Amino acid sequence: MIIVFGILTLTVILFASDRLRLDVVALMAVLLLLLTGILTPAEALAGFSDPIVLIIAGLFIVGAGLFRTGVADALGQQLVRLAGTGEARLIVAIMLIVAFLSAFLSSTGTVAVFLPVVVSLAQRTGISPTKLLLPLAYASLIGGMLTLIGTPPNIVVSNQLQSAGMTPFGFFSFTPVGAVMLMIGIAYMATVGRRLLPERAHLSGASRDGKTLIDPATLLALYDLPGKLARVQVEPASPLVGQTLAQANLRARYRVNVVDVEPPASQGMIASPQVARSEITLKPMDVLLVKGSADDVARLAKDLQVRVLATGVNPDDLITEETGIVELVLTPRSRLIGHTLREVRFQDAYQVLVLAILRMGAPLDAPTSQVELRFGDTLLVQGDWERIASLLDERNDFVVVGEMRRPPVRRALTRRAPIALAIMIGMLLLISFEVMPMVTAVLLAAVAMVLTGCLSMDEGYRAINWESVVLIAGMLPMATALDKTGGMSLVASGLTATLGAVSPLALMAGLFILTAIFSQFISNTATTVLMAPIALQAAIESGVSPYPLLMVVALAASTAFATPVASPVNTLVLGPGDYRFTDFVRVGTPLLVVMLIASLLVVPVLFPL
Incomplete structure (x- = not known):
């Protein structure tokens, strides 16, 4: 038991440190359990044959089919037409649509689709992206609470019930609780959360024709580029004359990058949009916009007979008609x-x-x-x-x-879009009415996406987040090891003897808090794989129903609001939103507390203890 707890502690530390990939850490844990003799090879590798692994992989393929055929983008564009211009109204519209999609699709994929859409909305309405992108991330996390397939933790807790010989959660078992959490989340972000969000200068301005532009001056300041750009002119006697940029190889020789080439006859125009940058041939009096330190640019000017015209150039030179x-x-x-x-x-x-x-x-x-x-x-x-x-x-x-001078082209609906939508709806019906096992329905839908041409098999393989798949397969044996050595019973007994002795509600609160804390620093899937069997054992020892305890574990695993590393969706919006670590703590912690209180009030009503 001590060895298993030691391996578990080391695993959690490595998860939180982010020094190694999550799947590598999970595989290391499996190897340690094997090498120490805690588990047999069959027990250690059993996770890779678990139905949950195939379910997660299949859902990635189904979601990719919807993205590939333009269905997800089309839903995203509806947001642009429906949202309006008010900040609170935009937050509500974004959260509703994103949560709905995240109930059926990958939360990371949904945020990836909506990220440019929401940034564009912010720019068009003059609202800082910091006011909209965190609600986008939170909505995708809360949306996972709405259905069985919304997020892996839901499938994990349902699988835990099934493994114990109990009736698993149904497809819409999570929906009533998730809907309450979504309404609370939207109300919080549209009122209190909106005021806690920072308001930093947005990176856009509007052109005369109404199109939104990236503001180069703001971007250059954000990336600390002023002073690192210079304009130099190629003298007639320069050895660069007649060379292509590839042949000049200034990046390797002088650590200087050529950003633009301006022929003397048309200042501000790149030499030829049809020619690859590396194949542009330099001519006498060409003006080069270069990026590099002042010392490197000076060395280049001295060695290659080019004249430094200006340093700290006008940032507007980065955006031209070409x-x-x-x-x-x-x-x-x-x-x-x-x-x-x-x-x-x-x-x-x-x-x-x-x-x-x-x-x-x-x-x-x-x-x-x-x-x-x-x-x-x-x-x-x-x-x-x-x-x-x-x-x-x-x-x-x-x-x-970010928006550009030319509006980005969105993926149009393809002729296979109705097929992809029909496949997803069919899969949901098969799961909802329990016509066949969930793993069968998901694999059937994944194969149908490929056979109907919604995406190729190669695209399907690329769509699978193998890190998540291996992470789940690698962490499932940890639960086996805890059970085999008595560690799970020890933790469950500790929770039962302390919080369970106070009341079943206190036990629920303890499980929620413990799961939520872990989920702020390590994968919510890994957290749920560890906490679900503990919750089940605690329910058995306390003599209460396991359903409410497992439900709060699943809910808590999706409350990764308080740190930017808590979930991939938080990390995705970190840069575009110009957020700080403290922004997540300030906005996310109150929301997490509200979710805890709401769970303790709602879950016992829908799933009696």
């Missing part, structure tokens, strides 16, 4: 995470330049090409409009946020 800037936020399953831009050849692949990187709201000083990227990093990218437009279809590696 070129623009935009921000990209890395998603949780981005293939860029753990690599540098140089390693993935980002500039060559997308033909855009990364000017700067923002991490946890602060700009990084290191050269952009040498930074090992992390989830949630925000990249300030500059390139011609055609290249920027091509970034909009990317959803796996990053999400484009």
